[in-house]
Amino acid sequence: MNIISKQKNRGTKAIQIESLHKNFGEYKALNNLSLEVNRGEIFGFLGLNGAGKTTTIKTLLGMLRPTSGKLYMLGEKVHAGNYKLWDKVGYLEEATFYPDLTLIENLDIARRMQGVSDKESVNRVICKLGLEPHEKKKAKQLSLGNKQRLGLAKAMIHNPEIMILDEPINGLDPAGVAEIRNMLYDLAKNFGVTIFISSHLLEELAKVATRLGIIHNGHLIQEIEMAKLEQSLQKNLVLDGRDKNALKSVLKEQGYEFEETMDGHLKLTDGHALESPERLAELLVKSNQPPTLLRVITEDLEGYFLRTIGMVRGNI
Amino acid sequence: MNILSVLHCEIRKIIRSNVFGLVFLVFAFGPIMMGVGTILSSNTGDINWQMYLTELLSGLAALGLIGYTFISAWVFGREFSDKTIKDLLSKPVSRSQIVMSKLLVILAWDLLLALFMFVVALAAGGVLGVTGWSDALIGDVFFRFIITSLLFIVVTTPGTFLANISKGYLAPLGLILVIVIFSNVLASMGFAPYFPWTIPSVFQSTGFLNLSSIIILASTGIAGIVGTFAWWRFAEQQ
Numbered sequence: 001m002n003i004i005s006k007q008k009n010r011g012t013k014a015i016q017i018e019s020l021h022k023n024f025g026e027y028k029a030l031n032n033l034s035l036e037v038n039r040g041e042i043f044g045f046l047g048l049n050g051a052g053k054t055t056t057i058k059t060l061l062g063m064l065r066p067t068s069g070k071l072y073m074l075g076e077k078v079h080a081g082n083y084k085l086w087d088k089v090g091y092l093e094e095a096t097f098y099p100d101l102t103l104i105e106n107l108d109i110a111r112r113m114q115g116v117s118d119k120e121s122v123n124r125v126i127c128k129l130g131l132e133p134h135e136k137k138k139a140k141q142l143s144l145g146n147k148q149r150l151g152l153a154k155a156m157i158h159n160p161e162i163m164i165l166d167e168p169i170n171g172l173d174p175a176g177v178a179e180i181r182n183m184l185y186d187l188a189k190n191f192g193v194t195i196f197i198s199s200h201l202l203e204e205l206a207k208v209a210t211r212l213g214i215i216h217n218g219h220l221i222q223e224i225e226m227a228k229l230e231q232s233l234q235k236n237l238v239l240d241g242r243d244k245n246a247l248k249s250v251l252k253e254q255g256y257e258f259e260e261t262m263d264g265h266l267k268l269t270d271g272h273a274l275e276s277p278e279r280l281a282e283l284l285v286k287s288n289q290p291p292t293l294l295r296v297i298t299e300d301l302e303g304y305f306l307r308t309i310g311m312v313r314g315n316i
Numbered sequence: 317m318n319i320l321s322v323l324h325c326e327i328r329k330i331i332r333s334n335v336f337g338l339v340f341l342v343f344a345f346g347p348i349m350m351g352v353g354t355i356l357s358s359n360t361g362d363i364n365w366q367m368y369l370t371e372l373l374s375g376l377a378a379l380g381l382i383g384y385t386f387i388s389a390w391v392f393g394r395e396f397s398d399k400t401i402k403d404l405l406s407k408p409v410s411r412s413q414i415v416m417s418k419l420l421v422i423l424a425w426d427l428l429l430a431l432f433m434f435v436v437a438l439a440a441g442g443v444l445g446v447t448g449w450s451d452a453l454i455g456d457v458f459f460r461f462i463i464t465s466l467l468f469i470v471v472t473t474p475g476t477f478l479a480n481i482s483k484g485y486l487a488p489l490g491l492i493l494v495i496v497i498f499s500n501v502l503a504s505m506g507f508a509p510y511f512p513w514t515i516p517s518v519f520q521s522t523g524f525l526n527l528s529s530i531i532i533l534a535s536t537g538i539a540g541i542v543g544t545f546a547w548w549r550f551a552e553q554q
Contacts, residue, residue, distance in 0.1 A: 058553065058554070063405055063553040064552045081549075086406050086408040087408035091402070096399040096400045096402065098333070098398060100334055101328070109328065112321045112322075113321075113325055114408065115409075
């Protein structure tokens with residue numbers, strides 16, 4: 001890792017997108033998208049299919065021209081002619097390779113194209129990703145997981161300062177997912193690599209990202225630090241009893257707001273029930289309607305995501 | 317980034333692919349079959365090298381057009397079909413260097429194929445007992461065949477451009493089949509010196525091209541190359 005150049009650029013953001021618009025004819029793929037990613041951050045980029053994730057990434061890589069707006073990486077303006085910038089950026093959209101070439105030949109081509117003179121970098125990245133047993137295999141003969149590892153190896157062979165990864169853990173088994181997650185975490189924490197990761201695997205993204213951005217209809221609608229996510233997740237009190245109608249009457253009399261869930265329980269949506277569930281339990285017992293279920297349920301990441309983009313998953 | 321390094325990658329990608337060997341295998345059949353056909357169609361059954369090569373190479377040069385178009389379409393088109401185009405565009409290499417490297421390896425591969433077809437034609441003639449060998453004659457015929465092949469290679473560049481805008485190698489192959497049909501029709505109508513893809517055949521048969529033919533041929537080749545460079549520099553990669 002080039003520490004000197006990293007220090008020189010320390011003041012600038014790793015990625016800056018300012019008021020980005022991208023239209024395909026009448027269709028607005030990106031609509032006033034702005035975001036910033038700090039150095040050494042693992043930024044999770046979340047959105048539905050067609051939300052604008054890939055368009056954002058392709059624009060960020062100079063493959064698409066913005067209709068309006070500006071993009072910077074490491075303080076340098078992004079455009080197709082500024083190809084030297086890709087010396088500091090590693091990119092994986094999907095595992096692509098030359099099928100008739102072996103894994104090691106594919107990596108050697110990536111090394112040369114990245115302008116890395118040290119031939120040992122190929123062996124180092126092979127070791128890092130545990131690809132030693134497969135290095136002589138033709139790329140087309142690799143398993144899906146190892147193809148994905150090859151893609152990652154190509155994206156990091158030149159020790160980039162920024163890695164842009166689109167669905168990097170597709171096809172990996174659970175052990176592989178954990179391994180890649182740890183590796184990305186290590187790259188960010190110990191080597192200051194900025195990682196911009198887009199994935200539909202919400203739970204996995206939550207495990208690795210330090211900050212999350214949610215894109216919907218081409219617009220960034222939410223940014224949240226993962227450390228603060230817990231506070232943002234909606235909590236509900238769910239209860240049930242033997243006589244549901246009597247239970248409902250008691251709740252109505254006491255001014256509690258509730259709704260019935262798909263599995264027949266009652267979900268209390270007002271805050272004071274959540275603050276002191278023991279008082280509600282006491283009230284129900286005194287009203288001769290002791291609850292058979294009383295539980296505080298915290299929304300999962302998927303629920304949070306769907307709520308943020310204004311979609312309803314179902315009443316649970 | 318040194319262009320030699322990009323060139324090295326391009327050569328390696330081609331030589332290690334199955335298509336490289338397959339092209340030579342397929343195009344070995346052309347001269348063999350045409351050679352046998354040429355001998356069988358001669359009235360006496362006895363044929364000399366002059367007659368054999370004159371008849372054979374006019375057919376071979378046109379066959380080469382299909383081969384050269386396939387090569388240029390494949391070298392560019394495979395980056396789209398293998399989806400490696402995004403890899404290429406996110407490397408610290410100027411796009412013009414990538415295009416230049418590809419055009420150079422296409423030229424080298426095309427010339428190698430032309431040479432290969434000529435050698436196979438000679439070998440087939442030798443086996444079939446063609447008589448009247450003369451080093452000077454073979455040298456002259458070879459020189460004209462290589463120039464003709466180069467002229468055909470020049471007019472494959474619109475196919476190269478089409479491979480890029482269509483993001484694959486099927487469209488240029490379709491185009492060249494249409495062009496071959498048109499070429500026969502136009503040549504029979506006397507327009508061979510004015511249609512870019514029949515001009516090389518004019519040179520093959522006469523050893524000469526007039527200025528208008530040279531201008532048409534050069535313009536076609538340059539248009540294909542400029543279009544390809546411009547496409548790589550300015551087109552969006554969705």
